[in-house]
Amino acid sequence: MCRTKLQHGFILTSNDKTGDGNERFLNLRIICYSEKSITGELKLNQTAKIITQAKKDARQALLETEAKTICAEYGISVNKFSLAKSEGEAAAMAEKIGYPIVLKIVSQDIIHKSDAGGVKVNLKSAAEVEAAYKTIIENAKKYKADARIEGVLVSEMAPQGTEVIVGAVKDPQFGQTVMFGLGGIFVELLKDVNFRVAPITKQDAKEMITQLKAYPLLNGYRGAKPADLDALTEILCNVSKLILDNPEIKELDLNPVMAYPKGAKTVDARIILE
Numbered sequence: 001m002c003r004t005k006l007q008h009g010f011i012l013t014s015n016d017k018t019g020d021g022n023e024r025f026l027n028l029r030i031i032c033y034s035e036k037s038i039t040g041e042l043k044l045n046q047t048a049k050i051i052t053q054a055k056k057d058a059r060q061a062l063l064e065t066e067a068k069t070i071c072a073e074y075g076i077s078v079n080k081f082s083l084a085k086s087e088g089e090a091a092a093m094a095e096k097i098g099y100p101i102v103l104k105i106v107s108q109d110i111i112h113k114s115d116a117g118g119v120k121v122n123l124k125s126a127a128e129v130e131a132a133y134k135t136i137i138e139n140a141k142k143y144k145a146d147a148r149i150e151g152v153l154v155s156e157m158a159p160q161g162t163e164v165i166v167g168a169v170k171d172p173q174f175g176q177t178v179m180f181g182l183g184g185i186f187v188e189l190l191k192d193v194n195f196r197v198a199p200i201t202k203q204d205a206k207e208m209i210t211q212l213k214a215y216p217l218l219n220g221y222r223g224a225k226p227a228d229l230d231a232l233t234e235i236l237c238n239v240s241k242l243i244l245d246n247p248e249i250k251e252l253d254l255n256p257v258m259a260y261p262k263g264a265k266t267v268d269a270r271i272i273l274e
């Protein structure tokens, strides 16, 4: 696909349907969006503030708390969370949110939290939360002695759903692209993922999902209830808006998103700036 930027925020896209590498501007599509924001009335206060602060601090990777705040502002459903700075604070927050609880390390120096022993799931009491808080901080220090630790994320535990991945990367040739796949081996081993150049339409998003080889797993395999296609489509479209509104974003990774028969929840969010 080829994109040509025109004046006034118009983008011209074409598909090389012949497959010989020569762009022929077949199926011309003109997509209109304002250069500043395509989200219209949304008040995007937090997003701009978070990105500006990260740039000031010379941080490329946003914290999970920051990435989830941005997601929430763009209508991407995330589970309830708070940042605790002590085990007492974590227990108090857990009581407020309700059990079971998940705790996760929040550090700009630890991107893959599980690798660092930084994730504890299914905590069912204040005592378990306090103990897990201590273990997570110890594990983080063992993993990287000089890691800068902001605290521990206390979050609502999402029920198990079908784990899917929503991503975004800046392609040197095509610009910002949105990605969709199923979690685990489907992405890592089988590379069963679909990409589209942003902005995407609802129809594009639907195709990204339904054209996966593993789509039957989302669509009622062996008597399971089908996942909520509209909820997943909405997440993909909102990610498309988010990355176009914020060109500083180099990479975005919602991994996993739990897909349910009704709705979907993002339980981990990572955003990397240029």
Ligand code: ADP
Residues within 6 Å of the ligand: 079, 102, 104, 111, 112, 113, 114, 115, 119, 121, 155, 156, 157, 158, 159, 255, 256, 267, 268
């Ligand atoms: P990382 O990818 O940095 O290792 P994640 O936040 O993805 O950390 O957590 C690791 C795994 O723990 C997830 O893949 C998911 O299966 C589970 N998990 C994390 N947070 C939650 C949550 N709030 N509810 C349910 N499961 C969770």
Ligand code: MG
Residues within 6 Å of the ligand: 255, 256, 268
């Ligand atoms: Mg993850």
